[in-house]
Each structure stands twice: as structure tokens, then as C-alpha cells.
Amino acid sequence: MNRSEQKRQSILNAAKQEFIENGFAGSNMNTVCDKAEVSKRTLYRHFESKELLFEAVLTIEQQQLEALRDYRFEPKVDLRQQLISITQQEAQRLLAPHGMALARMVVMEFFRQPQMAKALSERLYHTHAVTPWLQQAIAAGAIKSVDANDAAEIYMALFNGLFLWPQILQLAQPMAATELGSKIEVVVDTFLNSYGNCESTQ
Amino acid sequence: MNRSEQKRQSILNAAKQEFIENGFAGSNMNTVCDKAEVSKRTLYRHFESKELLFEAVLTIEQQQLEALRDYRFEPKVDLRQQLISITQQEAQRLLAPHGMALARMVVMEFFRQPQMAKALSERLYHTHAVTPWLQQAIAAGAIKSVDANDAAEIYMALFNGLFLWPQILQLAQPMAATELGSKIEVVVDTFLNSYGNCESTQ
């Protein structure tokens, strides 16, 4: 079953590109076929509908992202440094080649078909990957003893408010490296000013 | 020209309702005609296309909102109380009958036609109505002397992260009054912990 699998991959790649460029509604199945060098009938044998193809693309993307996010609290490392490092990684993920385009695509689908994209997108961009780290930090006494989910909500509000939304909505220019660095510090320091325990690191 | 104006209003009302319920793409011009009790030809005499009708609806909405937001810093009133009051007003605006639906509609349009909705939405939800207030508060020494726009960005990140996005994306249930109150305090306190001058109000 080798050729079949190749075709399937080819379709998924073409579809990903097409969806990123044009969103769900704007994407054209004929174009996907052409890009994938596959006949329409073949595409529809692998994926029964545009909807299912889209879900398949998102699912794969989600799994790839998931594998990269596993933050562990290190009691011996400076708290602020750890959170800066996490924030840097998250920011890089977002600013990576297709990171923002993908994020935009996913958010769009919320508006189109909430029930469909919901589970996927929650995991993609709304699972608070920092939550486990925060739980450990709270247990270790490095972060004030609040609910880790509440703290994560604040951290994500700051992060998304400075990195995700301005870029997704294209209200802001692509960020320069120095600007990125200073915004990361703002996010981390604003968060730690309210939730950090005793370490004034400003 | 009285009947004509009545028809126009009727069309705008029907369109607003339709757009709120179904978004731009999902809205049907025939349905708008029916709701407005107007013939299709009449609708198209008033608004040359769906696009122009949509813009007209948004423009009117924007003008109505604009009139309500004019926050002034009062040196004699407690800083935290002022910011809580502002935050309450903004939250109420968002949670008002059609506030969220409208916000969703506007955000959607960013994805469809950035250049069109950009100016409108910036003013609707991304003009930082708090910026003038912050400028005055900084001048009065109540807020640390940072750039008012930077501070506004943080405040809005917190506000939108807790109120706008979870609701728009329908990740959260509609909020209970007590929850609303405590979230308002979280926003304000997190902000003031980093930007307030000397008034520890926790």
C-alpha cells in the first residue's frame, strides 16, 4: 500500500498549504488536487469531504505541536529565567514560518464552525501548556498559591495579547528581535509582579 | 423623501440582525429583504452590494459606541476604584445584548477583508479607550511614568484575555455576576501591581 500512502501525504501537504493561504472557505478542492498531482476522485477516496480533509490537516498539525510542549519546573533554576525561556519558546513557535498563518486559520474556523474546530483549537492554542509548569512552581512555593488555571489564564492573556492577537489581526508589523525580547520581559515581569513569590527580579 | 428613509432604516435594522446572527458570509440578502419587508430591488437601490450594506451597518454601530467612551482621570478619586469603574463599563458594553455578537462579527471581518474592517474594528475594539485616562494618570503621578500606549496594551491584553476572547471564541460559559466582579478585580490588580505608583490596594 505504498503508492496510496504517498498520495495521501501529497494531498495533506497540498491541502495544508491551500488552507493556510486561503482559509477554509477560500480553498478550492480542484486546486488541492492540482497541487497534490492527484485526481479529484483519488482525493475524495482518501477524504470524503472538504470538512474531513480540513480536520485531518488540523489534527496532524496539533499532534506535531503537542510533542514540543512539555515544560518542567526546575527548583534550582531562577524562576524568572525559566518563565522567560518558556515564553521565548512559545513566541518562536508562533513566529515560525507558518505558525501565525496556521493560528489564523484555526481561529477563523472558530467563527465558521465552532463545534468542529473547538476541540482542535483548544489544544492548539488554548491549552495552557504552562499550566503543568505553574502547578509545579506553586507546589514548590515559587509562585503564590493560587489556582494554577487562574494563573495560566492571566499568563496566556498577557502572552496572547502581546504576541498572538496583534499579529493575527495584522494590527502590528512583524516584530523585530529586540522588540520581541522586551515584550517577553514585559509579559514575564507583569505576571511575576502579581504571582511571583518574593523574588523581585525587575 | 420620508418613505424612502423609513425603508432604508428598516433595511439597516434587518441587516444588522441578520449579520449578527449569521455573520457576513452566512447572511442572505433575500432574508434581509423579508425581515425588512422590502423588495429586493429596493434594497439594492439603497445599498449597491452586500459588502456596502455590511459597511454601513458597522459604521453606524461604531458611531454609537464611540459616543459612550470618554474616560477622565479624577485626581481625588481612588485610583483602583476609577480603573475598576472603567473596566466595569467596558465589560458591560461587551456583555450587553448584542455586544458580543457584534464583536464577533467585526473580528470575523478581519479575516475576510482586513483592509475594510481594519479601521472600523480598531476603533470599535482596539482603540484603547483607556489610553487618554492613562496619560492623565501618568501625568498626575498615579501611574508609573511609562509610555501610555505600552501600559494600555497591557491593560487591554488582560481585559481582552479575560473577557473578550473567551466569550468570542465561546470557550467559556456566559459569566455570572460574581465571577465578573472577581475577574474585573484581577484585571485591575494585576495591572496596578506592575504599573500603579505606591498604592498597594490588594
Added chain:
DNA sequence: CTTTAAGTAAACTTGAGAGTGTACTTTTGG
């Protein structure tokens, strides 16, 4: 009272694009 701008109803055109049917060829596993 009549002209003209506005409104009505309903059938119609149009375009786009998702998905299918059909007749054919290629791959591949037993």
C-alpha cells in the same frame, strides 16, 4: 393631474465550487 422617483413581485441569470459518474489505466499482492 401628471411626471418621476421609489417600491413591488417573482422569475431569471450567473458563477462558483463541492461532490459524482463513467470509462479507462496502473499498481500490487496472492
Added chain:
DNA sequence: CCAAAAGTACACTCTCAAGTTTACTTAAAG
């Protein structure tokens, strides 16, 4: 080798909704 599973080409159907045409009626200003 040879069935059957997979792929190809492409013309076709179906649907949906934006916008138009047509033949007509109504409102109102000079």
C-alpha cells in the same frame, strides 16, 4: 499471471445565493 484495489481524466450534476430584469403599482412634488 490476474483479480481487485487504487488512480486518472473530465464531463457532469446540484446547490446556493448574489444580483438583474421586467412589467407593474404607489407616493408625492411642482
